[in-house]
Amino acid sequence: MSWYLAIPFVILMVAFVIRMPIGLGMFVGAIAYFLAKGISFGPMINAVCYGLTNAYILIAIPLFVFTANVMNSGQVTDKIYEFASSLIGRRRGATAYVNVVGSLIFAGMTGSALADASGLGVLEINQMRKDGYDAPFSCATTAASAVIGPIFPPSIPFVIYAMISGASVGKLFLGGMVPAILLALVMCIYICFISKKRNYPHGLTVTFKHFMISTFKAIPALLTPVILLGGIYTGIMTPTEASAVAAAYALAISFLIYRCLNSKALGKILLDTLRTTGTIFLVVAAAYAFSYIVTAEQASKYVVDAMSGIVHSRWMFLLTVNILFLILGCLVDVNVSQLVFLPIIMPLVHYFGVDLIHFGVMICLNMMIGLLTPPFGMLLFVTAGIGKVSLRDLIRETMPYIAVEIIALAIITYVPETVLFLTRLMK
Amino acid sequence: MKLLKKVARCLADVLEVYLPIAVFVALFLVFLTNIFCRYILRDPQNWTFEFSTYSFVVVGLIGACTAYRKEDHVVFDLVYTRLSSKGQNILRMISYVIVIVFFLVAIPESIVSLARLPTVTSIMKIPERIIFMSFPVLLVSIVCRSVCRLVLDAKAFRNKTYVQSYNTEEKDALI
Numbered sequence A: 001m002s003w004y005l006a007i008p009f010v011i012l013m014v015a016f017v018i019r020m021p022i023g024l025g026m027f028v029g030a031i032a033y034f035l036a037k038g039i040s041f042g043p044m045i046n047a048v049c050y051g052l053t054n055a056y057i058l059i060a061i062p063l064f065v066f067t068a069n070v071m072n073s074g075q076v077t078d079k080i081y082e083f084a085s086s087l088i089g090r091r092r093g094a095t096a097y098v099n100v101v102g103s104l105i106f107a108g109m110t111g112s113a114l115a116d117a118s119g120l121g122v123l124e125i126n127q128m129r130k131d132g133y134d135a136p137f138s139c140a141t142t143a144a145s146a147v148i149g150p151i152f153p154p155s156i157p158f159v160i161y162a163m164i165s166g167a168s169v170g171k172l173f174l175g176g177m178v179p180a181i182l183l184a185l186v187m188c189i190y191i192c193f194i195s196k197k198r199n200y201p202h203g204l205t206v207t208f209k210h211f212m213i214s215t216f217k218a219i220p221a222l223l224t225p226v227i228l229l230g231g232i233y234t235g236i237m238t239p240t241e242a243s244a245v246a247a248a249y250a251l252a253i254s255f256l257i258y259r260c261l262n263s264k265a266l267g268k269i270l271l272d273t274l275r276t277t278g279t280i281f282l283v284v285a286a287a288y289a290f291s292y293i294v295t296a297e298q299a300s301k302y303v304v305d306a307m308s309g310i311v312h313s314r315w316m317f318l319l320t321v322n323i324l325f326l327i328l329g330c331l332v333d334v335n336v337s338q339l340v341f342l343p344i345i346m347p348l349v350h351y352f353g354v355d356l357i358h359f360g361v362m363i364c365l366n367m368m369i370g371l372l373t374p375p376f377g378m379l380l381f382v383t384a385g386i387g388k389v390s391l392r393d394l395i396r397e398t399m400p401y402i403a404v405e406i407i408a409l410a411i412i413t414y415v416p417e418t419v420l421f422l423t424r425l426m427k
Numbered sequence B: 001m002k003l004l005k006k007v008a009r010c011l012a013d014v015l016e017v018y019l020p021i022a023v024f025v026a027l028f029l030v031f032l033t034n035i036f037c038r039y040i041l042r043d044p045q046n047w048t049f050e051f052s053t054y055s056f057v058v059v060g061l062i063g064a065c066t067a068y069r070k071e072d073h074v075v076f077d078l079v080y081t082r083l084s085s086k087g088q089n090i091l092r093m094i095s096y097v098i099v100i101v102f103f104l105v106a107i108p109e110s111i112v113s114l115a116r117l118p119t120v121t122s123i124m125k126i127p128e129r130i131i132f133m134s135f136p137v138l139l140v141s142i143v144c145r146s147v148c149r150l151v152l153d154a155k156a157f158r159n160k161t162y163v164q165s166y167n168t169e170e171k172d173a174l175i
Helices: A003-017 A022-037 A042-054 A056-073 A076-088 A094-107 A113-118 A120-130 A135-146 A156-165 A169-198 A208-233 A239-257 A263-296 A299-310 A314-331 A334-351 A356-370 A378-387 A391-414 A417-425 B002-040 B046-069 B085-115 B128-132 B134-158
Strands: none
Touching: A003 A022, A003 A263, A022 A042, A022 A263, A022 A334, A022 B085, A042 A263, A042 B046, A042 B085, A042 B128, A042 B134, A056 A076, A056 A113, A056 A156, A056 A208, A056 A239, A056 A263, A056 B002, A056 B046, A076 A094, A076 A120, A076 A208, A076 A239, A094 A113, A094 A120, A094 A135, A094 A169, A113 A120, A113 A135, A113 A378, A120 A135, A120 A378, A135 A169, A135 A378, A135 A391, A156 A169, A156 A334, A156 A356, A169 A208, A169 A239, A169 A356, A169 A391, A169 A417, A208 A239, A239 B002, A263 A299, A263 A334, A263 B002, A263 B046, A299 A334, A314 A334, A314 A356, A314 A391, A334 A356, A356 A391, A356 A417, A378 A391, A391 A417, B002 B046, B002 B134, B046 B128, B046 B134, B085 B128, B085 B134, B128 B134
């Protein structure tokens, strides 16, 4: 390992300070490294182009983004919300519970926390405020429940992790189910406590007829995760193929059943899909250039040597990684954490014999909590924008949610069966 | 000058919006065709797989141009937001200068090395250099846009307004 390795990382830090897009900062760092070493850019170009060509699984990402945008564009989110409302019924703090349950259901259709917060989140925040909940709490609940999105399958971070680690996407999806439910559960416990303390309102009484009507209306939307996950676990489709089928199904129900899409809206959906895909893939492409440098400099070997001297057990390693990534989550974007720092520690995961599926679910949840933690918490920015609340108030209300989610993370970290028992059942 | 701007805008629209959207739609349809042929007709088509993987490269790389156009890329703005508008103006200019300089260095070699790439795709026999040219296109697009934005920011600095005049709420514009 030579001092040249410091160049891309120093430039990345400079990019943070001068507000250069992170993906561009990574490319500039990589170019500077090749210039300093006086070698051709050829390997970097090959790493980027062939890296993308060989990452077949990543094709699922634009398709998941497209599905989420279709679902968010029309009445699909309304139907899911109504169904979640009828499920919760008349209990204190009902709308807050509906927020969590709605996000859990929506998580089965999209793989992105931001899609949940910016789509279903608008509906959730407005409804909570209408029902008399204070705005910062409404936004905090929406931001916290959006974390479930990428943990319950399908999941964009799981797809990227699978590409980095070589783990099975199908198993990762399966492994995420129980942790997602656990997350929803710990959030509901907190809501139960805070609703009593603040005397939040009761929900409306739901008659059996109303429940049946809202369920019937939501069935086409609810079938999306069934098709997606059923297709994958019956072995009929690969996860990438399932993402295409889910996108086609989302289009079909929006056009034919809910009749909430037209060609103009479709054009906007396509443009939004392209923008989100481009945002993710600039970092992915730059990460291939970064990975080439890290591999060429054998940085992982030194990290393994250094860490194995300090950390002696698997559990200590998991604790260290969790703390490290929670701190990283406060400072950098999820894609940067995942694509720059995760490949560096992957050899340690093998060294300590940690199950790849368990580690994947744990680290993705950790990074998703990072979306809630200030100063760089994308979910905070999104929900503060929707609810028009100050970041200071929102952060204050989000803190208890972060605490309960860290408790869930600790359970998932130290009880691997929460992740692995479903994957073992499927064997 | 007006005509030149119109042509530039038209070119940018085609390259950064219509082309990648068309490729994405094609990718999606071909992917569905692949599933239909494989599971319904029991006649898997290899070309569909190849088309999907290569068109994905185009969508990902050119999509990044679209995101840059709309300033969607992830940035860390904690320092930036704490500065005065003059400081922000200066930081933006520094950022653009760095991107322009480094990308300009990389563009010629990336074009030359890709132009010399002899390989073709295994089924459709499309030269890979055509597909991978998306990478220099990304670099060129980002440089062009950064130059335009740098000029606007330099003007704002000279006029002491220091305000970002592109991609404001009112103006979701070319640059």
